[in-house]
Amino acid sequence: MWLITEFEAASLFSLKMSSATSSGGKTLLVPTPFAVKMALLDAAFRARGADEAERLWEKICALQIALRPSARVVVTNLFQKVLRPRGKQAALEGTDAGPFQKTIGYREYAQWVGALGIGFQTEDERASEWLIELLLNVNYLGKRGGFVQWLPPGRWEESLPSDFVEATQEQQEFSLNGTLQVLDDSAAGLDFERVNIYDASPLRKQDRVLRQIVLANFRMTRSSKSFSLYERVE
16 A cells, blocks of 8 residues: 655755765755655654654654655755864954854755655555654755645555655656656664664764665756756657
8 A cells, every 4th residue: 555645845845965064065856865854753752752753663664655745846956155163273364254154055846736655555544543643744855945845635545656756665667758866765673773863883884775766757857057947758
């Protein structure tokens, strides 16, 4: 069974690939499976407390997730002024004095036009009541501030709809009329301590699995120096 849900953006979305640097990096067009699972874990902490979040993490980590991008995604391309901690001490006087260095960074922000679809493979409706409760408490995806609103109720499907792409397994076949995205996911059996921000155990490189996923029938249709437009095409 697949639980098919939809989210609408309440603000601009931004999520760089895990390999991107702080100075630049293109935003992804959809949240990664890892980002979705972290949003569910955050909701579990807030709705049920730390002990229950730890108990649910094994189920969250094992979720199979599918994605369907919004009908349109408009990405703005811009440079921003940013403050970066200095690597060495600077002079106490002058226009550039202080602990932070003034520099610029490349940033992209995406506006979803239409609902983002996220599918979750589950056993049955009764066994997934916990998932629906957590979805009600998800309020952002990607970078903090990328606010979203769930559009309940979800619907149940025996099989995954054709406009969705499974993102938690390697693609054996893909459409040439699509857009490639590198999406990360939690490694199988990832320990709760490593995703719990209140624990000192660090998240290691091997704890996140990278997959190259092609969003079928979704490609760039217009672009300029200031924006890129992606649309779902038939």
